[in-house]
Amino acid sequence: MRRDRLRRCAGALLAVLFVCTAAPAGAAVKQVARGTAAAPAAHTAPQTAAAAVIRWQPYPGAVRYAVRILRVQGGETTVLAEMNRVYTTGLHLPQGAYAPLESAVWSVQPLDYHGAPLDAWSAPQPVPVGLHEPDAPVLTAQFDEMAYAPLYPVYSWIPRAGDRQHEVAVYRRTGGDDVYLHTLEAGEYDVYDDMPFTTPGQYVYRVRSVTAEGRPHSDWSAEGTFRVVAPTPVAALGDSITHGGGAITLPPSYLLYDWESYCTVPVKNLGHSGDTTADMLARFERDVLPFAPRVLIIMGGVNDYRSGIYGAESVRNLTALREKCRAHDIIPVFLTAPPIRPALMAARMDIMAPPADWWEHRDYINSWIMQQAYSIDIATVLSDANGELEAAYTTDGLHPDLMGKKYIGETVDAYLRAHFAYAAGEAARRAYRARHTGE
Incomplete structure (x- = not known):
């Protein structure tokens, strides 16, 4: 990714x-x-x-x-x-x-x-x-x-x-x-x-x-x-869509295509490009716990379903992530797995073609996500009438560009402020101290 x-x-x-x-x-x-x-x-x-x-x-x-x-x-x-x-x-x-x-x-x-x-x-x-x-x-x-x-x-x-x-x-x-x-x-x-x-x-x-x-x-x-700095009250675990970057050539070191840039609640970016849900699960203790978040945004699954991993396996990994969060008093907030546009992926990137039934596994993952206590559906708005990633939102068919990232960030921001006002406020205060005092 x-x-x-x-x-x-x-x-x-x-x-x-x-x-x-x-x-x-x-x-x-x-x-x-x-x-x-x-x-x-x-x-x-x-x-x-x-x-x-x-x-x-x-x-x-x-x-x-x-x-x-x-x-x-x-x-x-x-x-x-x-x-x-x-x-x-x-x-x-x-x-x-x-x-x-x-x-x-x-x-x-x-x-x-x-x-x-x-x-x-x-x-x-x-x-x-x-x-x-x-x-x-x-x-x-x-x-x-x-x-x-x-x-x-x-x-x-x-x-x-x-x-x-x-x-x-x-x-x-x-x-x-x-x-x-x-x-x-x-x-x-x-x-x-x-x-x-x-x-x-x-x-x-x-x-x-x-x-x-x-x-x-x-x-x-x-x-x-x-x-x-640590702790960070709100963090985001995910793949390259969380990690950042877009339009094929601009890397995550820039703000433009990082969805966290459009979330006014400060969010620690724990994204790692190329991750599957199994990868995210494997690095939970190493990468999440040092920052002791109160709320963890979790978005994954696109690298699973596009590479032939069954939706049931993805859900098992996401369920295990949920249980790890609960064991450490972290509230997991799941985002639906975004869609892809296979024709653009094939034409513009060296990315293997997804299986013909990729959308069934994506829908299986997203059905489970929307049954969780805290979940956000970002996939529907990013999809066209055929359930693929809207062409206007992507250059490579896999990663949302500016409009998509902006939508994700603003949607997460509104959800955090509506459901976790205390954590959102704490995150803002913590980020301010880190920026101005180095603490």
């Missing part, structure tokens, strides 16, 4: 350079002085001249972007370059490529899956010069804007021109030291961390490009940070 490699979106036309914050958790033994880039690799890249970096916000529904670099002189505009397969929310412009940059401007246009424009070209913006951007990837994760850091972070960045491989070094910050945790091998734009961050504290990560042999090929990026 993770959106592997058609990558990174961008759009809505406002260039802002910023230093990103994000990071991971865990345990390990290597002490690194704060502010250094020391970590896994034995070689360090030379400090080279900075590039100009242009950035924009992701545009709803954009799978990729077209970018123009132009020069305006004497009332005439010359197109220096046009790129129409940009899968990030920004670009590095190498020094010398479009010199002098002082007279260069740029414009971006969001494109759909087929490369058709979703909007007009943005108003030209000056290429930022003289800001001394490091010769390194530029981080894009929006962890600092989330109510809580996700349990399974996804790190994302704008690569330098031509860089295809990267490594991400992750640390836990303790006092004046950064304790090295692990290094992730990454592709061009992002990487999913499969380590759950359950220990409270601040985490740090840095990214750099590497050669095919693993040698450093750029400087380390600025550090990204995120903080893990």
Whole structure:
């Protein structure tokens, strides 16, 4: 269920350079002085001249972007370059490529899956010069804007021109030291961390490009940070639809396609892309209990029924989750398993075709869910007249995009406020303290 490699979106036309914050958790033994880039690799890249970096916000529904670099002189505009397969929310412009940059401007246009424009070209913006951007990837994760850091972070960045491989070094910050945790091998734009961050504290990560042999090929990026806090009164357990991301290329490190972004009650994201209900059940003690939620939102089953797992088996797993919640004084709130659109899945993603009777198993799961003490039907609104995921709500046939995620988040928000006002209020207070005091 993770959106592997058609990558990174961008759009809505406002260039802002910023230093990103994000990071991971865990345990390990290597002490690194704060502010250094020391970590896994034995070689360090030379400090080279900075590039100009242009950035924009992701545009709803954009799978990729077209970018123009132009020069305006004497009332005439010359197109220096046009790129129409940009899968990030920004670009590095190498020094010398479009010199002098002082007279260069740029414009971006969001494109759909087929490369058709979703909007007009943005108003030209000056290429930022003289800001001394490091010769390194530029981080894009929006962890600092989330109510809580996700349990399974996804790190994302704008690569330098031509860089295809990267490594991400992750640390836990303790006092004046950064304790090295692990290094992730990454592709061009992002990487999913499969380590759950359950220990409270601040985490740090840095990214750099590497050669095919693993040698450093750029400087380390600025550090990204995120903080893990516990307890979290409301949490959400699920698969990639809970984890986040959408329109094929935008990862869960952005807010746009995370349904939790549209729920005003702060919700800890315990989603893990690709999970079946059996996977969710297996990680309950490890991933849920450290956060001691009062209310647990549970949405799963789509990866079961689309892969041939019988609805009865899914219901057994969901029943076991319910009993685990009860044993730990957690109130489970079940969301119906959303529909899929098999034709789009086959046409646009490398996803195996579901069995012909997938809808019977989905309906079996959802019938059980709607008989529970606390349940929310989100599947009906997301379905078309044939019971498939509404075409307007999805790019890949499997994951709801903006309208679908917004509907889920707002529906969960209204339900929590109507049925669990105390927990909702406690969640808001806890998230506020975490954001403003670090507690």
